[in-house]
Amino acid sequence: MSMKEVSRQIAELSSQFKKLDKKFDEGFNASKVRDEELMGLMKFGLEAREALRESVDSRFDEADRKHNEQIGLLKDVARHLSSPK
Numbered sequence: 001m002s003m004k005e006v007s008r009q010i011a012e013l014s015s016q017f018k019k020l021d022k023k024f025d026e027g028f029n030a031s032k033v034r035d036e037e038l039m040g041l042m043k044f045g046l047e048a049r050e051a052l053r054e055s056v057d058s059r060f061d062e063a064d065r066k067h068n069e070q071i072g073l074l075k076d077v078a079r080h081l082s083s084p085k
Helices: 003-082
Strands: none
Touching: none
16 A cells, blocks of 8 residues: 555545544534533423412412401491391
């Protein structure tokens, strides 16, 4: 094998390695982008869940307040009706 052939084969191998390296980098970058998008979606989901929980808790607290107020009014009416006239 002549030096020229060896040099050509080395250049060909170098070119193939560069192509593989480029494909690897592209695949890695695409994977990184997908991971970042997934993290964004997960964060959005967690924030939405937290907002929903706060909203539901607020509604339950408001319902409890209204129920307590109504119970208080019923107790006042019961006391008033049960008191001697």
